[in-house]
Amino acid sequence: MAVMFALSCAGLLLGLALLGIAACRAAMGTALVYTTTMAVCAAACVNAVAFLLSSSPDSGLVLPFGLPWLGAHFRIDALSAFFLGLINLGGTAASLYAIGYGRHEETPQRVLPFYPAFLAGMNLVLLSADAFSFLLSWEFMSLASWALVMSHHREADNARAGFIYLVMASFGTMALLLAFGLLAGAGGDYLFTGMREQHHADLVSGLVLVLVLIGAGSKAGLVPLHVWLPLAHPAAPSHVSALMSGVMTKVAVYAFIRIVMDLLGTAQWWWAMLVLVIGAITAVLGVLHALMERDIKRLLAYSTVENVGIIFVGLGLALAFSANGLSAFAALALTGALLHALNHALFKSLLFFGAGAVLTATGERDIERMGGLIHRMPQTSFVMLVGSAAISALPPLNGFVSEWLIFQAVLVSPQLPQWGLKLLVPAVGAMLALAAALAAACFVRAYGVAFLGRPRSEAARDAVETDRWSLVAMFSLAALCFASGIVPGLLIDVLAPVTKLLTMARMPLQSSDTWLSIVPISEGRSSYNGLLVFVFITLSASSVAWAIHKLATRAVRRAPAWDCGFPDPSPATQYTASSFSQPIRRVFGSVVFRASEHVDMPAPGQTRPAVFEARIHDVIWETLYAPIGWIVEFVAGVLDRTQHLTIRRYLNLVFIALIFLLLVLATWR
Amino acid sequence: MALITGLATQTAEMVLVLALAPLLTGLIRKVKARLLMRRGPPVLQPYKDLLRLVRKEVVLAENASWLFRAAPYLIFAATWVAASLVPTFATGLLFSWSADLIAITALLGSARFFLALAGMDIGTSFGGIGSSREAMFATLAEPAMIMMVFTVALLAGSTQLSTVSNFMLSADVGLRVSLGLALIALIIVAVAENARIPVDNPATHLELTMVHEAMVLEYSGRHLAVIELAAQLKLLLYASLIACIFVPWGLARNEASLATLAIGVATYLAKLAAFGLLLAFFETSIAKMRVFRVADFLGIALMLGLLGTLLLFVTRSL
Numbered sequence: 001m002a003v004m005f006a007l008s009c010a011g012l013l014l015g016l017a018l019l020g021i022a023a024c025r026a027a028m029g030t031a032l033v034y035t036t037t038m039a040v041c042a043a044a045c046v047n048a049v050a051f052l053l054s055s056s057p058d059s060g061l062v063l064p065f066g067l068p069w070l071g072a073h074f075r076i077d078a079l080s081a082f083f084l085g086l087i088n089l090g091g092t093a094a095s096l097y098a099i100g101y102g103r104h105e106e107t108p109q110r111v112l113p114f115y116p117a118f119l120a121g122m123n124l125v126l127l128s129a130d131a132f133s134f135l136l137s138w139e140f141m142s143l144a145s146w147a148l149v150m151s152h153h154r155e156a157d158n159a160r161a162g163f164i165y166l167v168m169a170s171f172g173t174m175a176l177l178l179a180f181g182l183l184a185g186a187g188g189d190y191l192f193t194g195m196r197e198q199h200h201a202d203l204v205s206g207l208v209l210v211l212v213l214i215g216a217g218s219k220a221g222l223v224p225l226h227v228w229l230p231l232a233h234p235a236a237p238s239h240v241s242a243l244m245s246g247v248m249t250k251v252a253v254y255a256f257i258r259i260v261m262d263l264l265g266t267a268q269w270w271w272a273m274l275v276l277v278i279g280a281i282t283a284v285l286g287v288l289h290a291l292m293e294r295d296i297k298r299l300l301a302y303s304t305v306e307n308v309g310i311i312f313v314g315l316g317l318a319l320a321f322s323a324n325g326l327s328a329f330a331a332l333a334l335t336g337a338l339l340h341a342l343n344h345a346l347f348k349s350l351l352f353f354g355a356g357a358v359l360t361a362t363g364e365r366d367i368e369r370m371g372g373l374i375h376r377m378p379q380t381s382f383v384m385l386v387g388s389a390a391i392s393a394l395p396p397l398n399g400f401v402s403e404w405l406i407f408q409a410v411l412v413s414p415q416l417p418q419w420g421l422k423l424l425v426p427a428v429g430a431m432l433a434l435a436a437a438l439a440a441a442c443f444v445r446a447y448g449v450a451f452l453g454r455p456r457s458e459a460a461r462d463a464v465e466t467d468r469w470s471l472v473a474m475f476s477l478a479a480l481c482f483a484s485g486i487v488p489g490l491l492i493d494v495l496a497p498v499t500k501l502l503t504m505a506r507m508p509l510q511s512s513d514t515w516l517s518i519v520p521i522s523e524g525r526s527s528y529n530g531l532l533v534f535v536f537i538t539l540s541a542s543s544v545a546w547a548i549h550k551l552a553t554r555a556v557r558r559a560p561a562w563d564c565g566f567p568d569p570s571p572a573t574q575y576t577a578s579s580f581s582q583p584i585r586r587v588f589g590s591v592v593f594r595a596s597e598h599v600d601m602p603a604p605g606q607t608r609p610a611v612f613e614a615r616i617h618d619v620i621w622e623t624l625y626a627p628i629g630w631i632v633e634f635v636a637g638v639l640d641r642t643q644h645l646t647i648r649r650y651l652n653l654v655f656i657a658l659i660f661l662l663l664v665l666a667t668w669r
Numbered sequence: 670m671a672l673i674t675g676l677a678t679q680t681a682e683m684v685l686v687l688a689l690a691p692l693l694t695g696l697i698r699k700v701k702a703r704l705l706m707r708r709g710p711p712v713l714q715p716y717k718d719l720l721r722l723v724r725k726e727v728v729l730a731e732n733a734s735w736l737f738r739a740a741p742y743l744i745f746a747a748t749w750v751a752a753s754l755v756p757t758f759a760t761g762l763l764f765s766w767s768a769d770l771i772a773i774t775a776l777l778g779s780a781r782f783f784l785a786l787a788g789m790d791i792g793t794s795f796g797g798i799g800s801s802r803e804a805m806f807a808t809l810a811e812p813a814m815i816m817m818v819f820t821v822a823l824l825a826g827s828t829q830l831s832t833v834s835n836f837m838l839s840a841d842v843g844l845r846v847s848l849g850l851a852l853i854a855l856i857i858v859a860v861a862e863n864a865r866i867p868v869d870n871p872a873t874h875l876e877l878t879m880v881h882e883a884m885v886l887e888y889s890g891r892h893l894a895v896i897e898l899a900a901q902l903k904l905l906l907y908a909s910l911i912a913c914i915f916v917p918w919g920l921a922r923n924e925a926s927l928a929t930l931a932i933g934v935a936t937y938l939a940k941l942a943a944f945g946l947l948l949a950f951f952e953t954s955i956a957k958m959r960v961f962r963v964a965d966f967l968g969i970a971l972m973l974g975l976l977g978t979l980l981l982f983v984t985r986s987l
Contacts, residue, residue, distance in 0.1 A: 426816075437812055440807065540749050545742050556727045556729055574794060575801060580804070587808075
């Protein structure tokens with residue numbers, strides 16, 4: 001029943017894609033398509049959450065599409081239901097935002113048909129129960145998002161981003177294809193139920209893990225396969241960027257969890273080491289890149305890379321505990337990872353919506369050409385503040401809760417017996433803490449330079465607030481961030497069926513705790529109460545403000561800024577984003593980016609200005625991708641000679657090929 | 670009945686930390702002055718300064734936003750809530766289970782987030798330099814603090830401060846290398862976070878040498894009073910943290926009589942005085958570091974914390 005409803009929602013979305021082709025000519029066509037998409041996504045979300053809460057048995061369906069001997073199998077279980085709820089929530093918010101944002105689209109015919117198709121593809125990936133429908137939906141999702149990335153293809157950057165995205169997506173799908181081939185085994189059983197029953201040799205399982213890390217990891221944004229993310233996510237329209245960053249990466253996380261934790265059987269401890277190392281490096285590298293970026297959307301894309309790293313650290317810890325039979329702690333780590341996936345979908349979508357609002361208001365993506373937007377766009381600034389505080393893991397918002405749970409999982413890790421894990425987990429914990437601190441610095445920089453201070457350009461000076469639909473979408477997401485921070489126990493209880501399915505254990509029931517606090521392991525060990533922290537902060541702030549205003553004075557006088565007695569009217573004298581990150585660039589960047597600063601001072605007597613240059617290198621691109629690019633170009637150049645041969649050479653080739661095949665045929669017998 | 674006494678103790682703690690914070694700062698300034706052969710301001714001078722500031726009119730820059738006006742109260746609230754949750758004279762406070770050590774670190778991080786944003790609000794280069802340097806120090810100090818929390822939590826089996834203090838008071842602790850490393854890490858982080866020499870000079874107003882002062886340069890009147898009180902509270906918080914984890918003797922346990930509470934308060938005052946004296950000696954005997962040397966200084970704290978945690982991971986099951 002639930003699966004039929006979910007499938008019909010996906011089918012409706014495909015129908016809306018066709019409607020979009022016709023509707024973009026009509027006056028209210030854009031609004032119609034986005035409103036209907038919002039309604040369908042909301043219905044799908046409610047259906048998924050209802051299935052998760054009711055803990056009904058898994059329902060499946062077989063449709064006569066696809067391969068003739070296989071059919072198309074669809075199934076919904078606790079894991080799919082959670083991720084369906086997540087992506088449809090993101091889809092609802094993005095569609096609501098797009099009702100207002102989509103009015104500014106110059107070429108709606110390039111966006112409108114592909115947007116519902118993208119959502120349909122994501123829904124179908126989560127519902128698939130056999131390898132063929134999974135890969136078909138995965139590719140459909142990639143192609144629909146590629147079309148959306150190429151919607152503004154006239155700009156050279158976007159065309160390049162689309163090309164790299166296509167190459168990386170195809171590479172990832174090939175890795176997943178090989179993984180499914182290995183999982184199907186000698187019998188060639190492509191159904192998930194069949195793959196679950198199979199027993200694989202340790203080497204085969206390890207190979208599947210590596211292939212899934214490459215395939216799903218490249219879509220999620222794990223280092224070193226993340227390079228397409230900061231190019232492709234900013235190129236798409238803002239509501240699509242929010243979906244790609246906040247939601248599509250979670251579909252990749254779902255693929256990883258489904259294959260590694262569900263289909264592969266019992267984990268081995270060294271898998272956890274690999275996942276932990278990759279996750280930790282991704283987290284730190286992602287946020288360091290974000291600190292060097294000036295383009296607000298690229299900054300947010302790199303921040304997505306960081307958060308995906310954090311999710312994979314949680315998943316690695318869950319694998320480590322599962323491999324050693326510590327299922328209760330595996331449930332804790334897995335809950336932390338899944339909760340972080342949900343929280344990230346919420347605040348990353350919010351931040352991208354805000355970036356889109358600023359883009360329509362100022363026409364700028366470069367934060368060093370913004371400034372003072374808190375005065376011109378007060379509501380957008382407020383929700384962006386909530387989003388920035390949430391992503392920096394500040395209590396009492398939701399980002400803190402998932403990071404806290406993952407830290408609690410690190411603290412129970414001494415029980416792991418393997419020495420490799422014992423030495424690795426503290427280092428991973430330190431890198432996680434480092435990533436969290438760097439993320440806070442990153443968002444102080446992004447918010448401070450873009451929204452605070454004085455306007456650095458005409459566009460920032462003349463910005464106007466965005467439309468009501470966008471504001472409603474942003475405020476709803478901000479309210480959800482706040483609510484998940486205050487009552488996280490509810491979400492942890494909702495996640496119990498998912499962890500029960502994957503780790504055979506669940507976290508203790510949270511709704512019975514006093515005053516809505518969360519107790520991950522036991523009362524005496526650790527607990528957190530977001531509601532109380534929020535109440536205390538509000539009470540302290542208001543009581544102090546009231547006491548001072550009542551007993552002392554309320555007087556305020558406006559005057560020019562003090563600035564130590566030397567105020568400068570030019571807004572160019574305030575700190576830029578590069579100046580803000582200069583200390584961090586010197587401390588961390590010299591190692592990670594080979595960052596260097598060059599100052600070219602004029603000789604005494606010369607009147608030319610000095611030139612300051614700060615250089616950073618994307619080391620992964622230069623060491624991994626650029627050489628591969630050259631090799632492929634070289635080989636292609638060599639093979640290109642076969643395109644321009646004479647008739648005689650071609651006939652020779654055919655003759656040689658024939659002789660070779662006959663020889664092969666002869667020796668085979 | 671137990672609820673009422675619990676509520677009374679918690680409220681007494683909140684009022685005590687608020688009342689003692691300026692006194693600690695006054696004591697440190699007096700001792701520093703005496704060590705430099707000066708008479709120094711009276712020990713109660715910070716109270717008089719706060720009262721004077723609170724009664725003055727706020728001079729606000731023309732382009733200051735609502736965030737600039739609200740930030741002092743948010744910073745103060747986050748710091749006060751964090752300080753109220755650290756056991757000072759008694760463990761087992763009524764609301765100590767609502768936020769553990771990691772949450773306290775994160776609350777201080779929230780305060781720093783809003784302070785850094787306030788520094789960037791007016792759009793002057795002083796605010797920018799303060800926020801930028803503060804952000805760099807925080808990226809190293811916060812992980813060092815978290816690693817220190819991990820070390821202590823692994824030993825005590827909990828991140829709740831009351832449980833940690835009770836564990837440290839019991840006989841199960843013994844002398845441990847990890848605790849020593851954690852103590853040094855916490856002292857380094859405390860010096861860095863409270864803007865003391867060698868990281869930042871709290872007494873200067875020269876742009877080359879200030880970080881915290883640069884961020885609050887545009888504040889005046891009651892806003893400045895609230896921010897200064899928050900900074901003093903933060904220093905008291907770190908002193909109480911070092912005291913309750915590493916020097917916990919004298920802390921009244923959960924079910925305590927009036928006599929033990931009085932002993933708790935007396936020992937707490939003695940520990941604060943000792944902390945103030947030692948900090949004053951330390952600040953007078955060392956020069957301020959260059960900004961990029963602070964990164965190495967904090968890196969040492971991070972490495973010590975990591976080493977302490979690693980040692981505990983490795984020796985746990987042996």
